[in-house]
Amino acid sequence: MIDRLRPVLALIKGDPQADRAVPPTGFTARLTVFTAGAMAFLAVFALALSFATGRVADRWAEELARTSTLRISAPEGQAAAQLATAITVLETTPGIAEARALTADEQRALLEPWFGPDLPIETLPIPQLIEIIEEGEGYDTTGLRARLQAEVPGAVLDDHTRWRAPLVDAAERLRALGWLVLLLIGAATAAMITLAAQSALSANAQVIRVMRLVGAKDTYIARAFVRRFTVRALIGAAMGVFAALALVLLMPDSEVAGGFLTGLRFRGVEWIWPLLVPLLAAIVAFAATRHAAFRTLREQS
């Protein structure tokens, strides 16, 4: 374990002389910082989107699964009787915690977005809505439908499952896509840093030759490059994360349309992830540069 940590410790401690031995590589340096920064920026948004869609998926799955609606369209005289029967049927159905008839005010509020305020709801043949709140495993839809058909002829059970499932499915897929995007960002970062490191290594072929002539081992030569690119990736990614978080915080965090969309802000432990991005970028840069360095040193021997 200590042996494995040693190269990491040496890297952190640094050897300014090894760094000096390789001349500054201005262009690849700026390119690496920029790449790491841009990728970290994208990674933070991919994370935010992934968490946000995850929250949406969870909420939809949770809320929609636990509630359903019963709609009663009965002729004038039977409305009250059918409502009472329906409530009784529902309350005696296993898996239903509560069945509650919506008040006229609540029904008006539901219609308001379409008809505007002051709808004379009492004079219109609007069906009565009953909100059903489930418990445990939920109720047996087919059984309840059969009973309602027999006892409350004007009732239509809307258990949301018809349209809930594909929505939850879509949100789940979006979340998975977010993680895939993150993986791709990581791979692209590794590829670009490998290219930058390789170009720095071949630009310094003469430096490597001289260092070998005086007895430098591969690890010593590689360390100068690895350290440089790791530090650059760390700095670039930190800047990218900082910019992305500033933007995320500037975005409205309100929940639009009853939880259909949630804010992009991270919640609770989710904050660890964007803060891990610079560290992950540094690890990716370390591995990519080390791999590129040892391969180049092997080829140049």
Add this chain to the structure above:
Amino acid sequence: MGASVIELENVAYSYGGTELFSNLSLSLPQGSFHFLTGPSGAGKTTLLKLCYGELHATRGEVRLFDKPAQQMDRDAVASVRRRIGVVHQDCQFLDHLTVTENVALPLKVAGRESEGEGDIGDLLAWVGLSRQSQQTPPQLSGGERQRAALARAVIMSPDVIIADEPTGNVDWDMSQRLLSLLIELNRMGKAVLIATHDLNLIRAAKSQVSSRVLRLKGGQIQQAGADL
């Protein structure tokens, strides 16, 4: 004279085409002083590179400090380099570092930089480069570069000094000075191998040090006699 530090046995080398030399044998005992001479293109530089592990023999065996060079990995070659000081034909410096930093480079890469801090000043004074210590190699003259290369070659206190045309582009006085530095190192017990086509330099050395002259020509190595 003691055991051999560098030994070549029936060695052949080719850069891909025909063999530059074959069946070449050579032994450098501890504390010996050798000149390697021969026409340009005979393979002197190539032979020296075999002696410090930069090239591997295509046939035969090269032993560096009693270890077969063919079986050494890059780390082992690096370790051997620390015991062989090389003055390369074209010096090979890191042009963005100062003379002091270049001379100290072997110590740094070996992780022994703290050991030589006082020595570097003495060493630069010994080769007459105190004034130029903070300059970069491109600012130096040919002779100064050769002396800086020599200082770098000896900073690790190696057992062997290999110099490839150390007097290649310097005037007579300067080549005398370089020669006397190399002879001084030999008196300290180090084996010295100098490749040169400068016969005057070899003649000048004869009176100061007991040296052997190896002549590389047509793929063969011969001990040159008094006819030199």
